[in-house]
Amino acid sequence: MNVGIIGGSDGLGKTLIYYFRDEFNVFITGRDHKKGREVAKDAKVNYIESNAGLANISDMLIVSVPIQHTSDVIREVAPFMKEGSVMIDVTSIKEKPSKTMAEVLPDTIEYIPTHPIFGPRTTQLDNQVIVLTADKKGKWYDKVYRYLESKNMRIIETTAEKHDYMMSIVQVLTHFSFISTASAIEKLKIDISETEDYESPIYNLMIDLIARIVSQNPYLTYNIQSMNSNGPKIRNTFADAVLELRDAINDGDDKKFMDIAINATKHMGDITNALGRSDKAINGLNHEYGILYDSVGREVGLKHIYSGKIHVGILEGLDGKTAFLKTGNKVKNLRIANIEVLSDDELYQWKLDNLDKKTESISCVFSKIVHVETIEKTVMNIDNIIDIRLTDAYNGPQIDDDSISLTFEVTALSKDDIENVKKLFTGFGGIIR
Structure with missing residues (x-):
């Protein structure tokens, strides 16, 4: 199957290459052709300069471009898609792309708006959340669902409207509050490194989470804020809550403050689980x-x-x-x-797997009553010893009657490890020949 990724040279689109390339024929496009060809070469996939050309050969076409360009790209490639193929977008806003696909794609082309709720830094799909917001389900839907299920992903099926409302809490509210906190720290001219001497584990974790959000592409973060239709209500509610809390403290109204804090705590759900996870x-x-x-x-x-x-x-x-x-x-x-x-x-x-192994035959004279299996088991307990086996036993004229010369072939990770075996032999009363 040919999988095409529009926007495969950056961000999540680039990450998707590594999930698909071992199972499918992967083709990508990118805005910067030089960079796109380099990414394709490094990932051992194919690069095509034309989005329309990519659409024409793809059984599954994935649109992974910035949110503000998604609908335009969908319109651009819709006329060139193969009959019986499927279009998937992976943006974090679902209403507008869903409406665009419904409007411009013919009945012979299936579409599945999706939102993988993880970022480009994610290294495995196991237990990651993905949301599917298809308004109708064809033959491709079951195939896609089973594939995601085989990767042990957590699949959520909902509408585009419900998805965008949920993401207004999960993304719009949290990003807005985290960036506001980071901005306040900047305005206070605080040197974060100086706070490390005073930091608690919770503060440290919070700063890491804030840093993770603010370090994202600011254009992506802005578009998540500006293109979600629920955004204005969410941000206004947050601003009202901040002002209400500020005024309660500034006015010395401890009852008001406690009412706000208690009501907020009650609404946070299972506090015990939250404490456990943190x-x-x-x-x-x-x-x-x-x-x-x-x-x-x-x-x-x-x-x-x-x-x-x-x-x-x-x-x-x-x-x-x-x-x-x-x-x-x-x-x-x-x-x-x-x-x-x-x-x-x-x-x-x-x-x-990575080091050159060393093998050496060691001949040592022991008392005849020595127990060979005990020697071998003890040697195998030494760090970095791979194998030991007895290759010869000799008690000829040069060996005392009450002694025996044993030759072991020892394989180890280094010369020093073999020297440790020799020390062990002498510890058993042996004499190296």
């Missing part, structure tokens, strides 16, 4: 840092959570935000927020 987030961050702290001076594997690249070396120290990892003669500075620590088993597997 505790998990905080404990997760603390646990990861604790593992790093306990690993200083030891060999660790640190995986970058976005690129997937694994760095292995000696953890020399931490400074709160940065881990200092010595690899060879260099020290790498890795942001703690962007890494996860490999378990011992994961680190061992990485070494098996």
Whole structure:
């Protein structure tokens, strides 16, 4: 099946390439042809310069362009789509694209307005939410639904109107309040780094969430605000709530303040669950840092959570935000927020997959009463030993009658690991030949 992505060189469209390329023939377009060709080459997919040409060859055409351009692109490509194909858009506003598709697409073309409620930084589809707002369901709908279900996604089916109202709370209200908070911090000329000495885990988590929102493309954030028809009501209600709370405090009206706070708390739903989820987030961050702290001076594997690249070396120290990892003669500075620590088993597997193994035959004279299986089991408990097997047993003229020479072939991850085996043999009373 040919999957076309209009806007595949940036943002979510670019992310979608990596979800689809192993299962389908993926073709993309982009505004910047040079960049688009580079993205396609790196991702090992196909690049086409024409949106109309892409529509003409696609069985499934995905429109992933800025919200304000979505309807125009739908109108542009509608006349060129294959009969029996399907159009999908992935914008966070659904009413306008849905109406445009219903207006310009013939009955032979199915359309499914969707909203993947995750961003370009998301690395897997498992347990991610996607909303489908189809006003009619054809043969493609079941195929798409089953595909999303196979990826263990959380699928919500609703109308475009209901979706946009829900997103006015999930996106418009939260983005507006977070950006307002960040703007207030800027207007107060506060140095965020200075607050770190006083920060609580909740403050730290809140600042990270605010930073995540304000770091998004401001054009995207603005269009989410301006193009949702529920936006004015949401923003006005928020502004009224801020002023009401401010006035209660400025006027010394503690009863008014408590009424506002209590009513707001009651309306927040399951507080116990909220506390549990936030505790998990905080404990997760603390646990990861604790593992790093306990690993200083030891060999660790640190995986970058976005690129997937694994760095292995000696953890020399931490400074709160940065881990200092010595690899060879260099020290790498890795942001703690962007890494996860490999378990011992994961680190061992990485070494098996990536390091050159060393194999050496070791001959050692032991007492005849030595137990070979005990030696082998003990050696396999040494870090970084891959295999040991007995290849020869000799008690000829050069060996005392009460002794035996045993030769083991040992495979390990490094020469030093093999030297550790030799030390173990001498610890068993053996003499290396």
